[in-house]
Structure formats: C-alpha cells, structure tokens
Amino acid sequence: MTTEVFKSDFLGESYSVSTLKNGLKVFVFEKPQYASAYAVFGTKYGSIDIKFRTDSQQDFTEVPAGIAHFLEHKLFESEEGDAFQKFGENGAYANAYTSFDRTGYLFSCTDRLESNLTHLLSFVSDPYFTEETVAKEQGIIGQEIKMYDDSPDWRVFFNMLTAIYHHNPVRTDIAGTVESIAQITPELLYSCYNTFYHPSNMFLCIAGNVETQKVLEIAEKVITTEGTQTIESFEPDEPDTVREAYCEQSLDVAKPLFNFGYKQKVEGGVGFKTRLATELLLEIMAGHSSNFYTELVQQELINPEFSFEHFTGRSYSVIIFSGESKDPRAVAEKIKAEVARIRAEGIDEEAFTRAKRKSFGQTVMMFNSVEGICSALTECAMRREELFEFEQAYADLTSDDLMEVVYNMDDSKTALSVINPLS
Amino acid sequence: MEKIKITDNCELLFVKNDRFKTTRMTLNFFLPLTEEGYSELAILPFFLTSCNSEYKTPELLNRRLNELYGAVISGTTEKVGDNRRVGFSVSALNDRYSIDGSKPMIDAYKLLCSTVFSPSIGEDGLFCTQDIDREKRLFCENIQAEKNDKRAWARSRCEGEVFKGSPYGQPDLGTLDGAEAITREGVFAAWQRLVERGVLSAVVVGESIPDGFVDHLKSCLGKIERCPEELIRSSAQPADGELYEVTDREDISQGKLVIGVKIGAMSSPKDRAALAVANDLLGGGTYSKFFTVVREQLHLCYYCSSRVERRKGIMYIESGVEAENAYKAKDAILQQLESMKKGEFSDKDINSSKMTLTNSVRTCEDTASVIDRWYSAAELEDYLLTPEEYRRLICEVTREDVAAAAAAFSPRIVYYLLPKEENR
Numbered sequence: 001m002t003t004e005v006f007k008s009d010f011l012g013e014s015y016s017v018s019t020l021k022n023g024l025k026v027f028v029f030e031k032p033q034y035a036s037a038y039a040v041f042g043t044k045y046g047s048i049d050i051k052f053r054t055d056s057q058q059d060f061t062e063v064p065a066g067i068a069h070f071l072e073h074k075l076f077e078s079e080e081g082d083a084f085q086k087f088g089e090n091g092a093y094a095n096a097y098t099s100f101d102r103t104g105y106l107f108s109c110t111d112r113l114e115s116n117l118t119h120l121l122s123f124v125s126d127p128y129f130t131e132e133t134v135a136k137e138q139g140i141i142g143q144e145i146k147m148y149d150d151s152p153d154w155r156v157f158f159n160m161l162t163a164i165y166h167h168n169p170v171r172t173d174i175a176g177t178v179e180s181i182a183q184i185t186p187e188l189l190y191s192c193y194n195t196f197y198h199p200s201n202m203f204l205c206i207a208g209n210v211e212t213q214k215v216l217e218i219a220e221k222v223i224t225t226e227g228t229q230t231i232e233s234f235e236p237d238e239p240d241t242v243r244e245a246y247c248e249q250s251l252d253v254a255k256p257l258f259n260f261g262y263k264q265k266v267e268g269g270v271g272f273k274t275r276l277a278t279e280l281l282l283e284i285m286a287g288h289s290s291n292f293y294t295e296l297v298q299q300e301l302i303n304p305e306f307s308f309e310h311f312t313g314r315s316y317s318v319i320i321f322s323g324e325s326k327d328p329r330a331v332a333e334k335i336k337a338e339v340a341r342i343r344a345e346g347i348d349e350e351a352f353t354r355a356k357r358k359s360f361g362q363t364v365m366m367f368n369s370v371e372g373i374c375s376a377l378t379e380c381a382m383r384r385e386e387l388f389e390f391e392q393a394y395a396d397l398t399s400d401d402l403m404e405v406v407y408n409m410d411d412s413k414t415a416l417s418v419i420n421p422l423s
Numbered sequence: 424m425e426k427i428k429i430t431d432n433c434e435l436l437f438v439k440n441d442r443f444k445t446t447r448m449t450l451n452f453f454l455p456l457t458e459e460g461y462s463e464l465a466i467l468p469f470f471l472t473s474c475n476s477e478y479k480t481p482e483l484l485n486r487r488l489n490e491l492y493g494a495v496i497s498g499t500t501e502k503v504g505d506n507r508r509v510g511f512s513v514s515a516l517n518d519r520y521s522i523d524g525s526k527p528m529i530d531a532y533k534l535l536c537s538t539v540f541s542p543s544i545g546e547d548g549l550f551c552t553q554d555i556d557r558e559k560r561l562f563c564e565n566i567q568a569e570k571n572d573k574r575a576w577a578r579s580r581c582e583g584e585v586f587k588g589s590p591y592g593q594p595d596l597g598t599l600d601g602a603e604a605i606t607r608e609g610v611f612a613a614w615q616r617l618v619e620r621g622v623l624s625a626v627v628v629g630e631s632i633p634d635g636f637v638d639h640l641k642s643c644l645g646k647i648e649r650c651p652e653e654l655i656r657s658s659a660q661p662a663d664g665e666l667y668e669v670t671d672r673e674d675i676s677q678g679k680l681v682i683g684v685k686i687g688a689m690s691s692p693k694d695r696a697a698l699a700v701a702n703d704l705l706g707g708g709t710y711s712k713f714f715t716v717v718r719e720q721l722h723l724c725y726y727c728s729s730r731v732e733r734r735k736g737i738m739y740i741e742s743g744v745e746a747e748n749a750y751k752a753k754d755a756i757l758q759q760l761e762s763m764k765k766g767e768f769s770d771k772d773i774n775s776s777k778m779t780l781t782n783s784v785r786t787c788e789d790t791a792s793v794i795d796r797w798y799s800a801a802e803l804e805d806y807l808l809t810p811e812e813y814r815r816l817i818c819e820v821t822r823e824d825v826a827a828a829a830a831a832f833s834p835r836i837v838y839y840l841l842p843k844e845e846n847r
Binding site for chain 1: 441442443444445480481482483485486488489490491492493494514516520522527557560561564565567568570571573673674675676677708709710719722724725743745771774775777778779780781782783785786788789790791
C-alpha cells in the first residue's frame, strides 16, 4: 500500500490518498471536530458504460440501457436480506446513486463508524442476484421511471441531451426504459459486476470524524480481491454536429421550460482549468450580477429559475442554460448574441475579478460540509485530480483562459429543448 | 447557546461553533397568520433581498455579494403553526480567509441589516413601482411553478383541504389570485408591520459574534418604534369527524397519495420525542412499517413516508403510487397505521429508530444552516431544547411512550392526485 498526504496551510486542512495492493484508492479527510462522518464507496461505472471488455476479453459485451442503475438497486439485497437494515439498526443514514459515469454507495453516521464502514464495503463486495429478485426489481424501477416521466426538469434535460448527441450513450436515461430493463438477467448483472466492481476500478472516500489508520485497516481487511484489471468502455464515434437543433414535449407545467445546450469538444476529458474557466465565464456572462441576466429579466423573458452549468464527464461536455420562459427561442437567440458580443469585446476585467472572488469564496465554503468534501474527493477520484489545486488555479487563471471557452461555443452546435404546457 | 439582549423585545441567540469557515447571521420575524396581507407578507423576503437603499437593483446587490467572496443573502418564509415566519440570513467567509485583507463578515452583516431595515424607497415614500412590478411577476411565476413538483403539490393540496377556511389552509406563498392582487401600498404596509410589529429574534452561528454586529443591530432597531404583536401559541388543530376522500385528476403518469392523520396533544418535550419515534417507526427509516410492508413486501409504491407538523397536530403520509394500486395502497397504509396503534412494533425497531433519530440530531451540529433552523422558532417554543437535550430525550423514550403517541393517531383525510382517465 502507498499513501500520499496533501496539505493546505491556507485552509488548515489535509487529507490522504492511499492505494491498496489491489488498486483500490482510499481518500480520507479527517475533521475530528465534526460529529459525523460521511463515506462513499464508488465505482467508475455509470449509465454510459453499456459496451465494454476487460484486458482478458477479446470481444465487447453489450448490455441493456439502465443496467448500472439496476445493479445499484440490487446490490442492497443479499441472501440475508436488505443491506439498508443494518445501517438502520446502527442509526446511520444510507443511500446510493447512479450517474452517467459513476455509481456510489454512501452512509453518514455519528456512531458505530467501524461497523457501518465494514458493512458498506462488505455488501457492495457481495452480489446476490436471482431470477425472482430481478423480476421484483423490474417492477420497482418501472415505477421510478414513471416518476421521472412526470418530472419536467428531468425530461427537458434528457430531451436536450438526446438532441445534442447522435450516439453517445449519455443521451439515454440513467434508469433506462421499461423495455430495456425488461431484458436484464442475473447473468448480465454478474457480468457487469465482475467487470466494473473490481477494486482497481473503485474508490472509497470518507470525510469527518474518522481516523485514517482505522479506515485503511478496515478497507484492507474487507476488500480482499487480488490482482488488477483494465477495462475498456466502447466509445461510439460521435459526430462534431448536434443531432437536432430543437425538440419539444408537452407536460403539465405552468410555463414553458427550456434547456439550451452548447456541445463542447472532449479530448481525453475536461481538465480542472477548463472547468474553472467555464464556471467563471458563465457567471460573468449570465450570473445574477450580469447586464445580460438583468436585461432578460426586465424583458420578462426569464425569472430567477434561470441557471447554467457545465455538464461534463469522461466523454461528454455540454454548457447548459436552463429556466422557464414564455419564449425559449428568444432566450436562445439572446444567449447566442451575448456569446458573440463577448467574443468581439472580450472579458470585463472588473467582472472577472468579482467572479473569481465569488467562486473562490464558495469553494472555501465547501469545506464546511463533510458531505461536500466527500463529493469533491469523489470528483478527484474520478478525474485523477488533487483537491487543493484550486488555490493555485485561481491565482493562475486569466481572462484569456475564459476567452478560450468562448471561442469553443459554436452556435451551429447548439440544441434547444422545450417542455410546453399542455394545451 | 448564549442569549444576548439586544433591546427590550429582541434577543440574540449565539450558538458557538468553531467548525465552520463561515459565520451565519439570521434575523427571524414572526407575525400571526391573517387573511389580510397574507400575500404581501409572503412576497417580502423576495422583494427585500432583491435590492436596498444602497444597492438599488438586483444587479448591483449581486455584484456586492460577489465582492464579498460569494456571501449569500437569503430570504425565506413559512407557516409556523398559525404564525408566519419571515427570515433573512447571511453567510459569509470568516475574515481570515479573505485574501486581500477585507472583512467580508462585517460588510455582510451591514448588508443584511440594510436588506431588512433600509429598503429602496422612491420619492413618494413607497417602494418603487418598477421594483414591485418585477418582484410581483417573479413571485406569481414562482407560485405557478409549484405545480411542477407533483409530490409537494399533492401535500399542499391535502393540507389545504384539512385546514380549509383558515389562513393556514393557504400555501406558504399564498394563492395566485392573492399574488396578482398585490399592490405597492400593500407591500409597504406589510414591511412596516414586519419591522414595527413583528416579534424578532436574531441567531448567530459561528466562532464568535462578528465585531460590531450587536451595536449595529441595536442602532437599526433604535430607529424604529417597535410594538410586537401577540403570537398565536396554541394553533388550531384538525377538526374531528369521519375520514373523507378528495381526488384530483391531472395529466400525469404516476399518482400521488397523501393521508392526513390527526395526532395527539403534545404537552411536553417528552411527548415530542415519543411522537418522533412513533412517526419514524411508521414512515421513517428502512425498518419502518411503510418501507418494509407497503413498499418492499407489497410493492404498492415507489416511496411511502410520513412527516409530522407538530404545531398543527397533524401527520402527513405521502406515497407515489400507480393509479391502479392507489386504493390498495391506501388500505395497506391504513392497516399499518392500525397495527401501529395496537403497539405492534418490536423493541429492536424502537432501538433502530432511536439510533437513527439521535444520529440525525447529532449530525445537525455539523451544518450551520441546520443549527440556525433548529433555533429559528425559539420565540414559539414553550421549552427551548438544545439538540443535545432533545437527543437525550429520544434516548429515554420507552415502548409505552411510543404506544401512547401512536394510540392517538386518527386518519382524517385521504387525498389522491391521479392521472386523468384517458391517460390510464
């Protein structure tokens, strides 16, 4: 096992990253003055991993959409019963999530940390799938899918991704469809599990009232799988263009909802500097302190629901503007015009300084929360980054870095997704 | 927790906590809920946090907040029993994290006080027409958007049915009709009522009370002739009567089911702790009856949980159901409620519940906004418990205490939000 310790004198904080012999990365951020601890045991496996092979396999295996999420649900079940039960008995809060590129199992507790951590690592390492339990879960997840069908925010987002991407599996709903999950079998679940739940593809992040040594002892004791494994996920060729520039759906909403996305280039992932530059650019361009935002509110085109984000993972990157508007097409045109204006006029230096201060302050505030720290460590594990690199990154960032992002915002690679009220 | 007198009718609660890199300061106002001025009071936290006499537009105010390292000013409102709370908070970085020697904490509390006590006023002595028009439009859109979240919408509809005819029966932000009728004069009168007649308490969560905050607050309050109104300490409870059903149909694919259950009177903190355990055993953790039986064994829903509004004497059981399972789910839920009333729960489950609740109470010490919220209704508490005192009370809850709390459960209403017939 190797261990590296990272320190920030400015924050007065430190954390360690250990790599076990089997490749499992363990991130521990001690906050002894806190009452609670928060832990995530995760794998670099999400809804986009639907075609893959390992270094010992020649052919790719293709699996139904939604299987990573299905697997997450099923792992909570063992021959002895429901894994939630033990957390409940220990008074811990437990949950799990599946996103596009990762799956995480988590708990938060103030007591019985060792027992909870042992249980977390154990149940995730002990799959149990049968025909009967798979059939039962198909019904439960079918209801979850229906719940999302009623969620306008969810639909407007996925419709936008479907318009932006031709083939990238990020365009498919994380939970899949009722039809795709009907094809899931215990054998397919074991195949996915054995590929992606190998320690060398996993990470454990824990923050709060914990002792690093204790965490490592438990991890080494429970995770006994040996050797390492390399995984190759099939990345379909994705054209540079968008599939369609506009799409719409009608749901029971009071006012039209929209997502307007700019497809971005992804070459081996999107680095921290680019993500930071994008965050600051968007704040300057469309944040609540911008002229642009103020004008659109005055013109009654948007309201405070208006927001933006840089949605990015290993094979996808989209800058998204979202909100409610009586005229989403007009908002999209205004956004394009604002991008063109910044491209021509450059970045206002005062606005750049203010945006930098805001972002820096909010990053420091993140260290108030053990959950926030754990989530940031998860990001580090996924992207192979270092948590405290933000201090230097803010110092080094210039408005030229933001202009790079603007130059990559291409009007011909945009898609507008709208949810209209039912007529 | 330390109490500091600001004026004869205002106290500051200081909750010392050196875990955070920020300090959170909150001013909470309380007024009895009234039909008159309901919407005007509800819009105030939105309006007042949008601009003030120094930063006259949202754009300028937000620029200032960005300069203060992303300090956040928030305004919130909610019903607390038959009273309304209107709260204003600011969270700012502790000064030592400023990289240019500025003092974001001091500037932040000045901004908080300006937000509340020094709004932007036009030449005619009222709020400016353009500011009110802007916030009124946004407020109306906010109310219209409430329907997008079907789960919250269903609960709000059920609450409205149970407390129909009283101000509490209105949603927190009021109705669209009420919002559309808002006038400049009405909002100004609501602000005057808030600062002159609202019961005020301040909360600070952080390493220390920022230098000068107490004096600054005293100075702001010294300029106002304050005469706080009497709050409603004994809120109206759900009426007794037969269980009845209400059904709405909408263009949705998954149905929602909300059951309103009258709970017993709670005369002591001990009763409150017992009720918390009873509620958790019924619809809280994974050992709860709703999770284990209704969801896992019978597969009748995607979620089923319960929550208590203790000041209004009601528990809401909320569930997401397939339309064809809605009536079966209702029967199963009511059956579990009966089983709970008969004391059919294990000691093991009680222990799990107590562990979960104490875990949750201890965890709240790790989040400034949660600590702040814990003390936000201090003015309305007969017994102001610290989280630690509450945790101890939960530990002491017995099987008999839980049974006594559960015995008083009495379902009053079943509310269904179901897909339209043609969508099924």
